[in-house]
Structures are given as structure tokens and as C-alpha cells.
Amino acid sequence: MTNHVYIATSLDGYIATSDGGLDWLNQIPNPQKSDFGYAEFNSRIDAIVMGRITFEKVLTFGIWPYDKPVFILSTTLTELPDTMVGKAEIVNGDLHELIKRLKKRGYNNLYIDGGRTIQNFLQEDLIDEMIITRVPILLGDGVPLFGKITQNIKFKHKKTEILNNYLAKSSYTRDR
Numbered sequence: 001m002t003n004h005v006y007i008a009t010s011l012d013g014y015i016a017t018s019d020g021g022l023d024w025l026n027q028i029p030n031p032q033k034s035d036f037g038y039a040e041f042n043s044r045i046d047a048i049v050m051g052r053i054t055f056e057k058v059l060t061f062g063i064w065p066y067d068k069p070v071f072i073l074s075t076t077l078t079e080l081p082d083t084m085v086g087k088a089e090i091v092n093g094d095l096h097e098l099i100k101r102l103k104k105r106g107y108n109n110l111y112i113d114g115g116r117t118i119q120n121f122l123q124e125d126l127i128d129e130m131i132i133t134r135v136p137i138l139l140g141d142g143v144p145l146f147g148k149i150t151q152n153i154k155f156k157h158k159k160t161e162i163l164n165n166y167l168a169k170s171s172y173t174r175d176r
């Protein structure tokens, strides 16, 4: 059972502007139309656990970009649009119990997405791998990737790749 983060941040550690904007990600130079390793990452996960705010952002894209089951963490959502049947489910409750429930259903390797969601998993020391791609921009304010935690959590640096002479993509695994 492993839980993975795969995310892009600004140099100052934001994953979106304060209004949830992601335009700064669309400005990344990418003449070869690279996926920057996303397909390889996606092949290693069984399902996605996503915060409600990220889910609502993805709905605005107009296409559903996932080919794996998506579990939406929320205490406020009660139902999903009909178009989401068979693609996504609402979940909540204790994160350790949630992971056990998903494991029983065969979902062992989870992609954890959304700032507050990642922070909640980190607070429970439930993240095993983080792949963080730093975009060379300062946003000054926004939705932070990291927040307060009540204990130190050590990671091992695995590798850092420079992509398109622009992005710094670093992989870390939990040092237990």
C-alpha cells in the first residue's frame, strides 16, 4: 500500500493562485508536447484520492482526464453529477480507515491530490512518495502545497530531472 503525490508548484510553494487559477501551468514551454512523465506515474497507481476543491476545478476543464477510479474527499458533497457515475465516488472519514477500505477493494497505490488533502495525509504520515515539479515562477500568494505539521517527516531524495531547461522535477520517498 503506497500513497503518492505528483504535483507542480511555484518556486514559492503554491499549487494554484488564490482564486484557484492554473494559467501559470499552461505557460510552460513544451514544444515536443511532452507529458513530463505523467503516463509512467499513472501506470503505477490504482486510484486517485482527490480533495473536493480540486475535483470542482477538474470539472471546469470540460473533459475528465482520469482513466483510474477517483475518490473525492468531502464532508459537504452529497452527490455527484450523473456523468460521474462509474468514474468517481464521494468518501470521507478517518484517512487510515479510508485507506484500509480502498485496499480491500484492490486499490493499493493511491495518487493523493489537492493541497489541503495532501496536507491532511502528511499530518497522518500517510505519504510514501512525492514527485514535485517546480515551475520557475513566484506567485506571491495562493493555495499552498504544504502547511503546518506537528512532527518532522523525513524524505530521501531519489532524483531531480530538469525538463525543457525550465522545470525541476524531484522525486522523494519517505525515509522511515
Ligand SMILES: NC(=O)c1ccc[n+]([C@@H]2O[C@H](COP(=O)([O-])OP(=O)(O)OC[C@H]3O[C@@H](n4cnc5c(N)ncnc54)[C@H](OP(=O)(O)O)[C@@H]3O)[C@@H](O)[C@H]2O)c1
Pocket: 006, 007, 008, 009, 014, 015, 016, 019, 020, 021, 022, 050, 051, 052, 053, 054, 055, 057, 073, 074, 075, 076, 077, 091, 092, 093, 095, 113, 114, 115, 116, 117, 118, 120, 143
Ligand atoms: N499545481 C497542481 O499540480 C495542482 C494539483 C492539484 C490541485 N491543484 C489546485 O489546488 C487547488 C485545490 O487545493 P485545496 O488545498 O484548495 O483543496 P483540496 O485539497 O483539493 O480540497 C480540500 C477539500 O477536500 C475535502 N477534504 C480534504 N481532506 C479531507 C478529509 N480528511 N476528510 C474529508 N474531506 C476532506 C474538504 O472538502 P469539504 O469542504 O467538502 O469537506 C476540503 O475542503 C485547486 O485550485 C486545484 O486546481 C493544483
